Amino acid sequence: MRVFLLKSRMRNIEVCVSPELIHLFETKGKNVVIVDIFRATSTMMAALANGVESITPVMDLETCRVMGSKGYVIAGERNGLAAEGFELGNSPLAYLNHAYAGKKIAMTTTNGTSAIEKTKSEAHQVLLGAFVNIKATTQYLNDQSQDVLILCAGWKGKFNLEDSLYAGALVSHLHPHFRTDCDSAIALKSLYESNSHRLQIFLGQASHAKRLQNHNIDEDIAFCLSMDLYDIVGLLSGGELIGIQTNDR
Amino acid sequence: MRVFLLKSRMRNIEVCVSPELIHLFETKGKNVVIVDIFRATSTMMAALANGVESITPVMDLETCRVMGSKGYVIAGERNGLAAEGFELGNSPLAYLNHAYAGKKIAMTTTNGTSAIEKTKSEAHQVLLGAFVNIKATTQYLNDQSQDVLILCAGWKGKFNLEDSLYAGALVSHLHPHFRTDCDSAIALKSLYESNSHRLQIFLGQASHAKRLQNHNIDEDIAFCLSMDLYDIVGLLSGGELIGIQTNDR
Numbered sequence: 390m391r392v393f394l395l396k397s398r399m400r401n402i403e404v405c406v407s408p409e410l411i412h413l414f415e416t417k418g419k420n421v422v423i424v425d426i427f428r429a430t431s432t433m434m435a436a437l438a439n440g441v442e443s444i445t446p447v448m449d450l451e452t453c454r455v456m457g458s459k460g461y462v463i464a465g466e467r468n469g470l471a472a473e474g475f476e477l478g479n480s481p482l483a484y485l486n487h488a489y490a491g492k493k494i495a496m497t498t499t500n501g502t503s504a505i506e507k508t509k510s511e512a513h514q515v516l517l518g519a520f521v522n523i524k525a526t527t528q529y530l531n532d533q534s535q536d537v538l539i540l541c542a543g544w545k546g547k548f549n550l551e552d553s554l555y556a557g558a559l560v561s562h563l564h565p566h567f568r569t570d571c572d573s574a575i576a577l578k579s580l581y582e583s584n585s586h587r588l589q590i591f592l593g594q595a596s597h598a599k600r601l602q603n604h605n606i607d608e609d610i611a612f613c614l615s616m617d618l619y620d621i622v623g624l625l626s627g628g629e630l631i632g633i634q635t636n637d638r
Numbered sequence: 639m640r641v642f643l644l645k646s647r648m649r650n651i652e653v654c655v656s657p658e659l660i661h662l663f664e665t666k667g668k669n670v671v672i673v674d675i676f677r678a679t680s681t682m683m684a685a686l687a688n689g690v691e692s693i694t695p696v697m698d699l700e701t702c703r704v705m706g707s708k709g710y711v712i713a714g715e716r717n718g719l720a721a722e723g724f725e726l727g728n729s730p731l732a733y734l735n736h737a738y739a740g741k742k743i744a745m746t747t748t749n750g751t752s753a754i755e756k757t758k759s760e761a762h763q764v765l766l767g768a769f770v771n772i773k774a775t776t777q778y779l780n781d782q783s784q785d786v787l788i789l790c791a792g793w794k795g796k797f798n799l800e801d802s803l804y805a806g807a808l809v810s811h812l813h814p815h816f817r818t819d820c821d822s823a824i825a826l827k828s829l830y831e832s833n834s835h836r837l838q839i840f841l842g843q844a845s846h847a848k849r850l851q852n853h854n855i856d857e858d859i860a861f862c863l864s865m866d867l868y869d870i871v872g873l874l875s876g877g878e879l880i881g882i883q884t885n886d887r
Contacts, residue, residue, distance in 0.1 A: 406797055410658055413795045546662050548655055550821040572799040575843050580825055583832035594824050 401536040402563055403571035404556045408504045409546040417511040420535045422526065422559065424518035425542035426551040428479045429501025430623070431519040431613040432464075435481035437632030438522070438619035440490030444630040446502040447495055450475075456495035464496040472497075481521075481612050493629075500542035508540060509625055517623030517630065518555055520616050525635045527562040529622045537567060539574075550595035551613075554588065557581030589614055650785040651812055652820035653805045657753045658795040666760040669784045671775065671808065673767035674791035675800040677728045678750025679872070680768040680862040681713075684730035686881030687771070687868035689739030693879040695751040696744055699724075705744035713745040721746075730770075730861050742878075749791035757789060758874055766872030766879065767804055769865050774884045776811040778871045786816060788823075799844035800862075803837065806830030838863055 405414050424430055433444050447453050450465055450472050457463040457476075464477035471478030479498055483489075496502070509515050513535045516526060530537055539559055541552035557577030560569055569575055584591040592614065621632040654663050673679055682693050696702050699714055699721050706712040706725075713726035720727025728747055732738075745751070758764050762784045765775060779786055788808055790801035806826030809818055818824055833840040841863065870881040 406655065407659060409662075410656060410795065410797075413658075544821070546659065548659075548822040548825070550825055553821070553825055570843070570845050572793070572802070572845050573797040576797070576799055576802055576829055577825075579833060579840070580829050584828060591828070594819075596819050596821050 398534075400534065400567045401571075402539070402560055402567035402569055402574055403537070404539045404541070404553075404560065404573040404577055406541050406548045406553060406556075406573050406577075407543040407546055408500070408507055408540065409543075411504075411507050411540060414538055416508045416538060418513050418535065419538045420514050420516060420530055420533060421508045421512040422516045422518040422530075422537065422539045423501065423504045423508070423542065424539060424552045424555050425498065425501030425504065426519065426555050426613050428481060428609055428613055429496075429498040429542065430517045431521055432479050432481040432484070433496070433501075433517050433630055434519045434521050434619060434621075434623050434632075435612070436484040436489065436494060437623050437630065438621055439484045440487045441484065441632075442491055442493050444494045444496050445628060446505045446630060447497045448502055448506060450497055453495050453497045460493065461495040462489060462492050464494055466498055480606065480609050482608060500544065504540050504542040505625065508538075512538075515625035518559060519623075520555060520558070520614055521612070522617065522619040522621060522623070523555070523558060523562065524617045525620045525622050527559065528635055530563060531566055537563070544596070551592055553577050554581050554584065554592065558585070561585075647783075649783065649816045650820075651788070651809055651816040651818055651823055652786070653788045653790070653802075653809065653822040653826055655790050655797045655802060655805075655822050655826075656792040656795055657749070657756055657789065658792075660753075660756050660789060663787055665757045665787060667762050667784060668787045669763050669765060669779055669782060670757045670761040671765045671767040671779075671786065671788045672750065672753045672757070672791065673788060673801045673804050674747065674750035674753065675768060675804050675862050677730060677858055677862055678745075678747040678791065679766045680770055681728050681730040681733070682745070682750075682766050682879055683768045683770050683868060683870075683872050683881075684861070685733040685738065685743060686872050686879065687870055688733045689736045690733065690881075691740055691742050693743045693745050694877060695754045695879060696746045697751055697755060699746060702744050702746045709742070710744040711738060711741050713743055715747055729855065729858050731857060749793065753789050753791040754874065757787075761787075764874035767808060768872075769804060769807070769863055770861070771866065771868040771870060771872070772804070772807060772811065773866045774869045774871050776808065777884055779812060780815055786812065793845070800841055802826050803830050803833070803841065807834070
């Protein structure tokens with residue numbers, strides 16, 4: 390069956406390097422992978438892999454605060470720092486050792502949540518992209534018939550290095566099962582492949598990493614660049630992000 | 639004097655990968671290099687190097703037609719083809735052998751002219767970026783004190799491979815005389831450096847190149863990817879693009 394599928398229609402993969410360019414892409418019916426490596430999507434995957442029941446992405450701090458009064462644990466950052474009055478910021482380390490297992494989280498972040506909002510209405514599925522579960526996401530996308538669009542959350546609308554490198558890595562992992570005639574996909578695949586042996590050093594140059602280093606979160610950065618810690622995928626389902634074990638499907 | 643200048647302030651170089659992101663960048667006081675490799679800026683450089691007196695970039699075909707009645711030779715393309723009733727399309731080869739020497743050209747193109755329009759009011763200078771004169775442009779920018787912003791014309795607002803590779807090449811050529819803490823500059827510098835030995839093959843994958851190949855213009859593509867044919871720079875001066883011999887300054 391899968392052989393027939395691959396022969397009948399080659400699936401397509403594209404990369405949108407900034408949410409501000411998303412209107413130039415068709416999202417309808419596609420599997421859209423949202424990427425915000427430092428740190429929203431990495432943190433979400435850490436939370437889901439450590440037993441968090443669901444994460445509700447919300448656009449602003451005020452909505453998040455309201456959800457706090459309804460039993461949600463609220464998590465939010467602005468410009469890389471925990472928002473005032475929030476139990477959690479955006480550090481993936483806070484969720485380790487099943488610290489919030491069974492809890493429902495409401496989370497707002499600078500760039501990641503906004504990227505989810507822009508695509509969720511039309512996409513077939515919205516997935517979370519992070520290095521910590523890249524193989525699980527690769528396997529999941531490979532097993533589906535939909536085209537893939539990777540949307541980099543970027544930094545205040547601009548191209549950023551860490552999200553782009555993840556996009557290139559995912560294109561590389563999905564090659565040759567997906568066509569890559571999108572120029573950004575071709576470019577970022579090459580960028581990843583020529584820097585995969587020195588990812589941490591290369592990313593050390595990134596402007597966002599430099600900003601985060603100023604907040605003394607070296608451990609967060611090292612975590613976000615760890616490969617394949619988890620074998621679950623993160624999916625949007627009924628407005629909530631949930632984790633699905635790839636072996637369970 | 640130059641040593642003092644370099645010590646006193648390290649100049650900055652940035653890359654904007656699409657005209658649709660230009661509002662996120664400061665253009666004021668910078669040398670802005672507009673890049674539309676296939677084919678607007680390559681064609682403009684070929685024209686200026688072959689004795690064309692000036693090129694006036696205009697936004698639309700109708701304005702171009704009006705200028706035709708005022709003695710300008712009119713050149714224009716839409717979607718890769720010569721516009722109806724225009725003497726010239728957008729092929730650089732038409733200008734070789736000084737075929738239009740001494741003429742004033744009015745030119746409109748799909749992406750390139752629009753990129754010039756978006757930056758010309760605030761920039762210190764607007765330059766044309768093309769592989770055919772990349773060393774001359776490098777030398778010119780190096781001799782000036784201004785920060786540099788490279789603006790890729792892209793394809794209908796999207797990131798494109800050929801313009802991005804040129805941007806990476808120019809960042810690479812200007813390194814280490816300019817700082818490159820802009821993530822797209824860092825990424826594209828690396829992309830260029832790891833593909834410079836096989837530029838034509840790598841660009842063969844580009845979607846825009848594929849489109850152009852369908853119009854039977856392989857020779858145009860080969861021309862646009864030729865390095866350092868000319869030692870002049872292309873500059874916007876009083877609304878007109880003119881060529882300046884780098885050795886004359």
